[in-house]
Amino acid sequence: MSKKSNKTGKDGDYMLEQQIGHLMRKANQRHTVIFAAAMKEVDLTPMQFAVMAKIKDEEEVSQNLLGRLASMDPATVQGVVKRLAERDLIAAKPDVNDRRRHLWTLSKDGEKLLKKALPVAKQITESTLEPLSQSERQAFARTLKKLT
Amino acid sequence: MSKKSNKTGKDGDYMLEQQIGHLMRKANQRHTVIFAAAMKEVDLTPMQFAVMAKIKDEEEVSQNLLGRLASMDPATVQGVVKRLAERDLIAAKPDVNDRRRHLWTLSKDGEKLLKKALPVAKQITESTLEPLSQSERQAFARTLKKLT
DNA sequence: TTTAAATTGTTTGTATACATATAATTGAAT
DNA sequence: ATTCAATTATATGTATACAAACAATTTAAA
Numbered sequence: 001m002s003k004k005s006n007k008t009g010k011d012g013d014y015m016l017e018q019q020i021g022h023l024m025r026k027a028n029q030r031h032t033v034i035f036a037a038a039m040k041e042v043d044l045t046p047m048q049f050a051v052m053a054k055i056k057d058e059e060e061v062s063q064n065l066l067g068r069l070a071s072m073d074p075a076t077v078q079g080v081v082k083r084l085a086e087r088d089l090i091a092a093k094p095d096v097n098d099r100r101r102h103l104w105t106l107s108k109d110g111e112k113l114l115k116k117a118l119p120v121a122k123q124i125t126e127s128t129l130e131p132l133s134q135s136e137r138q139a140f141a142r143t144l145k146k147l148t
Numbered sequence: 149m150s151k152k153s154n155k156t157g158k159d160g161d162y163m164l165e166q167q168i169g170h171l172m173r174k175a176n177q178r179h180t181v182i183f184a185a186a187m188k189e190v191d192l193t194p195m196q197f198a199v200m201a202k203i204k205d206e207e208e209v210s211q212n213l214l215g216r217l218a219s220m221d222p223a224t225v226q227g228v229v230k231r232l233a234e235r236d237l238i239a240a241k242p243d244v245n246d247r248r249r250h251l252w253t254l255s256k257d258g259e260k261l262l263k264k265a266l267p268v269a270k271q272i273t274e275s276t277l278e279p280l281s282q283s284e285r286q287a288f289a290r291t292l293k294k295l296t
Numbered sequence: 297t298t299t300a301a302a303t304t305g306t307t308t309g310t311a312t313a314c315a316t317a318t319a320a321t322t323g324a325a326t
Numbered sequence: 327a328t329t330c331a332a333t334t335a336t337a338t339g340t341a342t343a344c345a346a347a348c349a350a351t352t353t354a355a356a
Contacts, residue, residue, distance in 0.1 A: 031169050031172060064334055074314095075313080100334040102334090125168050128169065139287055147276070184314095220342090224341095247350080248351050
């Protein structure tokens with residue numbers, strides 16, 4: 001009666017290993033390990049790198065906008081920029097038009113480090129997707145975008 | 149020359165929104181929101197629920213094994229069980245054969261709560277996958293398992 | 297058996313992640 | 327122009343997540 005592919009076992013049991021949340025979490029864990037290993041030299045976390053990449057795109061960004069661009073909470077982005085600023089990789093100037101805002105930019109060191117980090121980041125994406133065929137990669141990305 | 153589907157932009161620029169790590173992170177964020185909303189009444193986080201589901205499967209488990217079963221660090225599982233134990237949802241007895249170990253079991257309250265949480269968890273999986281067709285769901289799960 | 301190696305659990309420190317609350321400031325509505 | 331609402335950044339508290347170091351104990355090896 002019950003099929004082999006049931007996600008809930010014969011007694012309606014919950015099978016953690018079959019749940020999509022668990023699978024996403026584990027895939028993410030693997031990606032995080034790959035990321036940390038590859039970025040060991042430049043010493044950037046995924047979110048630190050994302051923030052720097054976004055500042056580069058925008059040239060000058062307020063902290064909140066930065067968060068929205070990188071899909072981060074205002075409270076979370078606050079800590080990320082704080083740590084990057086402590087390392088003098090980014091710096092903030094006051095916004096003359098809006099005294100609430102900090103406008104973040106890359107420092108010279110930040111630009112230099114990001115230049116080193118960018119090809120590493122591309123390699124990380126490649127390594128993460130390595131177990132998949134080209135068509136699987138495309139389907140995977142398409143599916144993830146639907147889940148956003 | 150450069151194709152529309154390039155992940156790196158015309159100047160070799162890094163496009164955060166196209167990177168698989170970013171997409172996985174955002175999909176996970178959405179799942180987390182769905183989880184928290186659905187589990188609001190029983191008040192269990194994803195990891196708290198996973199730990200309880202695994203204890204139910206095993207009847208009695210040591211803390212470290214619990215972590216391995218739920219793909220958690222020993223240091224992380226420590227905090228999760230601590231918080232569940234504080235709520236008297238789980239309890240530990242010493243292992244007579246190995247004095248290093250705690251054997252965790254569900255309490256009466258824990259069993260009762262888990263019984264309420266299990267159908268909610270299934271609903272969470274369903275809601276998370278809702279934007280996908282049946283075949284997309286299967287492909288997605290298969291792909292995630294490859295990335296594990 | 298005694299020493300060495302591995303396992304179990306704890307602790308500390310760093311980094312997200314997000315809810316909630318707050319102060320400062322800006323923009324909109326009247 | 328004044329009040330009200332929205333926005334920006336900060337601060338606090340809880341919950342993962344994992345590296346690194348550690349004490350207690352068990353297992354394996356010599």
